[in-house]
Amino acid sequence: MKALKWLDQNFERVMLVFLLAVMSCLLMYQIIMRYVFGNALAWAEELARYCFIVSAYMCIGYCIKKDLLFRIDVLFNLLPKVLRKGLDILMWTVTVAFFIYCTYYSVIVTQLAFESNTFSPALEIKTGYIYAFATLGMALAMYRSIQYLIRIIVQKPEIQREADVEEISDAKGA
Amino acid sequence: MLSIVLILFVVLLVIGFPIAMAIGFTTFLPGMINPAFPANALYVLRSMIGGVDSTPILAIPLFMLSGIIMSRGGISERLFNVFAFLVGKRTAGIPMAVVITAVFYGAISGSGPATTAAVGAMTIPILVSLGYDKVFSAALVAAAGGIGIIIPPSIPFIMYGMMTGTSVGALFTAGFIPGIMIAAMLMTYVYIYCKVKGEDKEKIAANYEKLKAKGFLGVMKEGFWALLTPVIILGGIYAGVVTPTEAAVLSVFYALLVSVFAYKIIKVREIPSFLDGAVQAYAPIALLLGFAIAFSRVLTLLRAPQILAEYFTTSFSSGIMFLMLFNVIVLIIGMFMDAGPAVAILSPMLMAILTQFGIDPVHFGIVMVFNLAIGFISPPFGLNLFVASPMAEVSVSVLGKKALAFCGVYIIALALITYIPQISLILGTLI
Amino acid sequence: GGTAKAPAAEVPAENPSAEAPESEAVLPADGPTFNLILAHGAPEQSDGHKGTLYFKELIEARSGGKITVESYPGFQLGSVGELIQNQKSGQIAMTVGTAGGSTSKALAFLDLPALYGDIEKATAVVAEGTKARALIDQEYGNLNVKVLSIMPITYRVTSSNKEVRSFEDFAGLKIRTMENPLHMMFWQAIDANPTPLAFSELYVALQQGLVDAQENPLDTIYNSKIYEQQKYIVKSNHVMFYNAYTINKDIWASMPPEYQTLITETVVDLEKWVRETTDTSLVAFEENLVNEGLEIIEFTEEDFAKMKEAAQPVFDEARALCGDEVIDEVLATVAQ
Ligand code: NA
Ligand code: NA
Numbered sequence: 056m057k058a059l060k061w062l063d064q065n066f067e068r069v070m071l072v073f074l075l076a077v078m079s080c081l082l083m084y085q086i087i088m089r090y091v092f093g094n095a096l097a098w099a100e101e102l103a104r105y106c107f108i109v110s111a112y113m114c115i116g117y118c119i120k121k122d123l124l125f126r127i128d129v130l131f132n133l134l135p136k137v138l139r140k141g142l143d144i145l146m147w148t149v150t151v152a153f154f155i156y157c158t159y160y161s162v163i164v165t166q167l168a169f170e171s172n173t174f175s176p177a178l179e180i181k182t183g184y185i186y187a188f189a190t191l192g193m194a195l196a197m198y199r200s201i202q203y204l205i206r207i208i209v210q211k212p213e214i215q216r217e218a219d220v221e222e223i224s225d226a227k228g229a
Numbered sequence: 230m231l232s233i234v235l236i237l238f239v240v241l242l243v244i245g246f247p248i249a250m251a252i253g254f255t256t257f258l259p260g261m262i263n264p265a266f267p268a269n270a271l272y273v274l275r276s277m278i279g280g281v282d283s284t285p286i287l288a289i290p291l292f293m294l295s296g297i298i299m300s301r302g303g304i305s306e307r308l309f310n311v312f313a314f315l316v317g318k319r320t321a322g323i324p325m326a327v328v329i330t331a332v333f334y335g336a337i338s339g340s341g342p343a344t345t346a347a348v349g350a351m352t353i354p355i356l357v358s359l360g361y362d363k364v365f366s367a368a369l370v371a372a373a374g375g376i377g378i379i380i381p382p383s384i385p386f387i388m389y390g391m392m393t394g395t396s397v398g399a400l401f402t403a404g405f406i407p408g409i410m411i412a413a414m415l416m417t418y419v420y421i422y423c424k425v426k427g428e429d430k431e432k433i434a435a436n437y438e439k440l441k442a443k444g445f446l447g448v449m450k451e452g453f454w455a456l457l458t459p460v461i462i463l464g465g466i467y468a469g470v471v472t473p474t475e476a477a478v479l480s481v482f483y484a485l486l487v488s489v490f491a492y493k494i495i496k497v498r499e500i501p502s503f504l505d506g507a508v509q510a511y512a513p514i515a516l517l518l519g520f521a522i523a524f525s526r527v528l529t530l531l532r533a534p535q536i537l538a539e540y541f542t543t544s545f546s547s548g549i550m551f552l553m554l555f556n557v558i559v560l561i562i563g564m565f566m567d568a569g570p571a572v573a574i575l576s577p578m579l580m581a582i583l584t585q586f587g588i589d590p591v592h593f594g595i596v597m598v599f600n601l602a603i604g605f606i607s608p609p610f611g612l613n614l615f616v617a618s619p620m621a622e623v624s625v626s627v628l629g630k631k632a633l634a635f636c637g638v639y640i641i642a643l644a645l646i647t648y649i650p651q652i653s654l655i656l657g658t659l660i
Numbered sequence: 661g662g663t664a665k666a667p668a669a670e671v672p673a674e675n676p677s678a679e680a681p682e683s684e685a686v687l688p689a690d691g692p693t694f695n696l697i698l699a700h701g702a703p704e705q706s707d708g709h710k711g712t713l714y715f716k717e718l719i720e721a722r723s724g725g726k727i728t729v730e731s732y733p734g735f736q737l738g739s740v741g742e743l744i745q746n747q748k749s750g751q752i753a754m755t756v757g758t759a760g761g762s763t764s765k766a767l768a769f770l771d772l773p774a775l776y777g778d779i780e781k782a783t784a785v786v787a788e789g790t791k792a793r794a795l796i797d798q799e800y801g802n803l804n805v806k807v808l809s810i811m812p813i814t815y816r817v818t819s820s821n822k823e824v825r826s827f828e829d830f831a832g833l834k835i836r837t838m839e840n841p842l843h844m845m846f847w848q849a850i851d852a853n854p855t856p857l858a859f860s861e862l863y864v865a866l867q868q869g870l871v872d873a874q875e876n877p878l879d880t881i882y883n884s885k886i887y888e889q890q891k892y893i894v895k896s897n898h899v900m901f902y903n904a905y906t907i908n909k910d911i912w913a914s915m916p917p918e919y920q921t922l923i924t925e926t927v928v929d930l931e932k933w934v935r936e937t938t939d940t941s942l943v944a945f946e947e948n949l950v951n952e953g954l955e956i957i958e959f960t961e962e963d964f965a966k967m968k969e970a971a972q973p974v975f976d977e978a979r980a981l982c983g984d985e986v987i988d989e990v991l992a993t994v995a996q
Binding site for chain 3: 390473
Binding site: 153 | 508
């Protein structure tokens with residue numbers, strides 16, 4: 056149970072840290088192999104690129120979880136607190152629907168990619184696997200946006216979105 | 230359809246939707262409304278995957294990582310001590326050193342956000358510790374990061390050259406003077422800013438006295454491995470050992486080796502925390518990139534570039550009028566999205582107009598890339614702002630406001646470059 | 661530079677419609693309309709893109725506007741991999757691009773090195789009725805597309821900063837290649853040092869000396885300005901560049917027979933146009949490259965023979981991928 060809770064807190068983060076480490080090592084290995092051993096590899100860079108693709112999809116859930124989404128909130132902040140909460144709930148309901156839609160179609164895209172039986176040039180990885188990871192990313196994004204929606208529904212308007220509070224005090228201080 | 234898409238996008242942004250989601254919704258919308266539109270959900274999802282499948286993109290997370298290692302491993306501090314020693318107690322000495330560092334890094338990296346990441350992680354902690362406002366520090370770094378795509382090598386120049394058949398070599402040559410010019414103008418601005426707002430003279434003096442106690446040789450000796458960093462990275466590229474993308478990973482491992490073995494400041498078990506920091510810094514950008522590229526494809530299929538090009542050809546009689554309006558439009562586009570893909574699609578279509586107005590394509594390339602650089606720092610959507618904001622722990626909107634003044638400096642420079650083609654072209658005629 | 665340069669030869673760029681063959685609309689006035697999205701990677705100013713515009717003009721005129729084409733150059737609508745996926749499920753109707761092992765491993769025989777003497781032989785290899793063509797149709801069929809045209813355009817050649825006068829000079833040459841395993845295997849077999857790099861990084865890699873050479877068709881070398889960083893064009897003619905026009909099968913099947921006939925006939929005219937344009941352009945590109953200060957180096961028959969001999973491992977690999985039948989047929993056609 057505890058492990059599951061930890062995983063819920065950190066899954067994307069751990070994946071991203073791991074993938075960044077792999078990307079770094081792959082590219083360094085490529086440089087060494089080419090420059091020191093005169094043996095240029097095709098697969099190292101390809102794998103690094105695929106690590107980044109998977110990372111980009113893990114980033115969606117990660118950013119929602121960590122509240123790292125950029126938004127223009129000049130107008131938003133002018134609204135009364137209750138209205139803000141209402142708008143926020145509306146926005147996140149739409150977002151949840153959006154990610155359900157994306158996940159559904161990602162599954163289809165992945166199925167089609169597996170059916171096409173195409174392979175990456177260097178490693179000869181089935182294209183479908185890359186799409187499968189993207190689908191996992193979308194599913195996680197869906198899950199995180201549901202969590203976020205529940206959080207803002209449960210929260211009282213005053214303590215909503217700590218980032219805003221910090222931002223306002225920032226602006227006053229500057 | 231195009232107008233519906235654009236209106237929805239602006240409305241979503243204004244009411245405070247997360248930018249990535251706003252781009253996402255509008256990207257999927259035409260396919261939902263019109264089943265015959267080619268860019269349906271399947272197409273958009275594939276675009277999002279294909280859009281982030283690129284080698285130069287890898288430089289962004291890697292430069293973020295090396296920046297964090299350099300900052301926590303004491304490299305940036307020692308490098309800055311050298312600069313700080315050299316500039317002494319002069320007004321705006323340290324902020325100016327930041328701009329010079331960006332020029333230096335710009336000659337290594339071909340990407341604006343990567344330059345911001347590398348320079349920012351190195352300099353923002355020092356600027357803040359010397360008493361400079363953290364919002365100002367982050368805005369300065371974001372603005373200086375724009376130099377990264379103007380000083381060669383530059384990924385946008387290469388893209389423009391390929392798309393339009395313009396000589397990449399000529400573009401690189403033409404980028405030098407504008408790059409140095411904007412650096413000089415930024416330094417002038419920070420000088421005036423520091424003169425007017427004042428600096429924490431005590432902290433700067435205290436820092437200087439501390440350094441002076443070590444003596445020039447002491448500072449140089451401490452800074453030796455740090456000073457070697459740009460030499461290794463630049464040397465790696467110019468000696469043909471690594472590509473500009475691989476230079477990012479070279480800087481990661483070099484910084485790690487120096488911090489662990491030479492400076493003995495960090496321990497191997499701390500490495501995961503650096504990775505964690507880098508992830509936090511690049512995640513919001515990676516998220517936006519995929520959505521932004523899919524969006525630009527949808528705009529292409531909605532024939533937005535053609536509509537724009539048609540408008541230009543029918544509405545203008547003089548080249549300078551065309552360039553001015555072009556600047557205004559790209560500046561507006563650049564506020565809301567990464568104008569890179571849009572410009573890549575737009576540029577070949579505008580070639581015919583250039584010949585008609587007698588505009589040199591090299592000159593136009595510089596104007597276009599300058600616009601791109603401004604897009605990086607203009608709020609609300611600017612990649613450099615997104616990179617710099619977590620480094621200084623300030624919110625993007627607060628940072629954006631501060632960056633407006635720097636945008637102003639860039640716009641003055643852009644006006645000069647637009648009106649005076651010689652700034653871009655003279656170096657090419659001399660060589 | 662102070663030296664006077666001869667004016668650059670004009671690359672033929674006349675309006676395609678100027679030479680469009682006469683034809684009248686043959687389609688019924690009440691027939692359905694089709695708007696075909698055509699996506700490809702050739703740059704806007706290249707012959708590859710002009711060919712698609714020629715096809716567009718012809719088909720739109722001949723169909724009386726019943727069939728329209730929107731051509732998007734320069735991978736604006738996605739990379740090769742994305743185009744394959746999108747064409748398969750019908751978001752993109754038509755694509756134009758390199759046919760070979762990168763499309764499907766079984767088509768690797770189109771990447772065979774040091775094979776053809778002339779374009780005619782390369783054309784005969786993929787002619788209708790051959791086993792090779794049947795395999796091509798089958799492999800593309802698996803991707804849910806019909807091949808409208810497949811034709812050899814021109815050889816891939818080498819551009820280099822190191823002098824490559826003969827076959828032996830390839831030894832140790834640091835050359836950028838695509839991530840195509842068969843291509844890399846070829847360069848390894850002839851003792852060069854193949855380095856796969858993204859095309860977007862190639863220009864700087866040549867400038868800084870990360871690689872000394874690269875290989876592409878002449879028009880790519882010319883149009884993407886790679887020649888600015890090179891001293892020699894070595895006409896190594898090592899691999900043929902086959903270009904394929906394809907259309908999504910479902911869209912094709914939904915067209916009335918007279919529409920299909922019209923497209924098939926138009927593609928024949930297109931092929932003629934491509935052949936003529938390519939032949940004129942190649943001469944102009946060479947002339948321009950000489951004017952830009954590059955030296956053009958021709959290979960001798962002896963060099964080609966050595967290249968072919970050294971490339972044997974690639975032929976063995978191709979047999980494993982494509983089957984003996986097809987490879988034997990290809991070799992027999994070329995030997996004729
Ligand atoms: Na640069
Ligand atoms: Na912007």
